[in-house]
Amino acid sequence: MPNINPESYAEEGYCLFNDVLSQGEIASVRIELDKLLDDLPERQVVYKDGEDREVDGRPEYLTEPHPKNPFWLELCRHPSVLDAVESVLGPDILLIMSHLIVKRAGDGLPVAWHQDNTYWHSVEGTDVTTVWLAIDDTDCDNGCMQVIPCTHEGYPEMEKISSGEDDLLGLKVEVSPEMEEGAVCLEMKAGSLSVHDSFVLHGSEANTSGCRRAAYTMRYANARTVRVNTAEHWVPVYLVRGEAGETDYIDIRPGRKL
Numbered sequence: 056m057p058n059i060n061p062e063s064y065a066e067e068g069y070c071l072f073n074d075v076l077s078q079g080e081i082a083s084v085r086i087e088l089d090k091l092l093d094d095l096p097e098r099q100v101v102y103k104d105g106e107d108r109e110v111d112g113r114p115e116y117l118t119e120p121h122p123k124n125p126f127w128l129e130l131c132r133h134p135s136v137l138d139a140v141e142s143v144l145g146p147d148i149l150l151i152m153s154h155l156i157v158k159r160a161g162d163g164l165p166v167a168w169h170q171d172n173t174y175w176h177s178v179e180g181t182d183v184t185t186v187w188l189a190i191d192d193t194d195c196d197n198g199c200m201q202v203i204p205c206t207h208e209g210y211p212e213m214e215k216i217s218s219g220e221d222d223l224l225g226l227k228v229e230v231s232p233e234m235e236e237g238a239v240c241l242e243m244k245a246g247s248l249s250v251h252d253s254f255v256l257h258g259s260e261a262n263t264s265g266c267r268r269a270a271y272t273m274r275y276a277n278a279r280t281v282r283v284n285t286a287e288h289w290v291p292v293y294l295v296r297g298e299a300g301e302t303d304y305i306d307i308r309p310g311r312k313l
């Protein structure tokens with residue numbers, strides 16, 4: 056059974072929160088997502104195989120919608136989403152990235168086992184978490200997220216090697232069969248979300264079902280213990296809750312206009 060106790064997040068490296076957004080809110084999210092899917096570029100530059108590469112446009116690569124469109128930025132500061140983040144990171148919260156990952160029915164790319172933090176050289180610190188919001192119902196058949204609990208312990212930086220497959224990143228870390236046996240599938244209804252630590256091993260299988268699997272990943276950091284080098288970071292960094300001291304982050308805490 057997946058962990059649903061935020062108090063176990065520090066030990067397990069992830070936690071699931073059920074029914075965070077209402078079905079009405081999720082319906083609005085789907086409408087906005089459909090607009091982006093209608094405008095999918097034929098070719099796009101993505102980070103794959105350890106470098107920026109031009110590939111055919113795919114809905115798994117809808118990166119960083121939040122600085123371009125207030126709908127997604129507003130979602131990133133949704134009070135219920137931030138409550139979930141606060142329960143694992145504390146009250147001072149930065150929004151540092153986001154990415155819509157949509158796996159089309161019968162066609163969605165797998166995501167090999169990986170750690171997030173090792174991809175982000177502009178982010179210094181370990182108190183970083185990803186919210187993975189289910190926009191569609193997700194299960195093993197349509198490629199739900201899987202995590203290997205507790206693998207973040209001691210913040211090990213594992214070596215990245217080529218996955219040798221057509222998957223989202225083109226890179227993976229080596230995971231033994233024993234470790235893989237401990238993997239937990241995060242099956243969820245649309246509107247539920249998981250949070251995962253930026254060092255915990257996670258990934259997902261291809262979508263072999265007849266149902267789409269859409270998710271919005273929103274990435275947050277503890278504003279007190281993590282420093283983001285904004286000169287090197289590829290999107291603006293936003294303060295969404297609490298305090299950050301003297302910084303050049305953009306203040307969009309509650310009450311501030313977007």
Ligand SMILES: O=C(O)CCC(=O)C(=O)O
Nearest residue numbers: 156166171185200259272
């Ligand atoms: O959506 C997925 O299948 C993988 C997501 C992921 O790797 C992440 O959020 O870091």
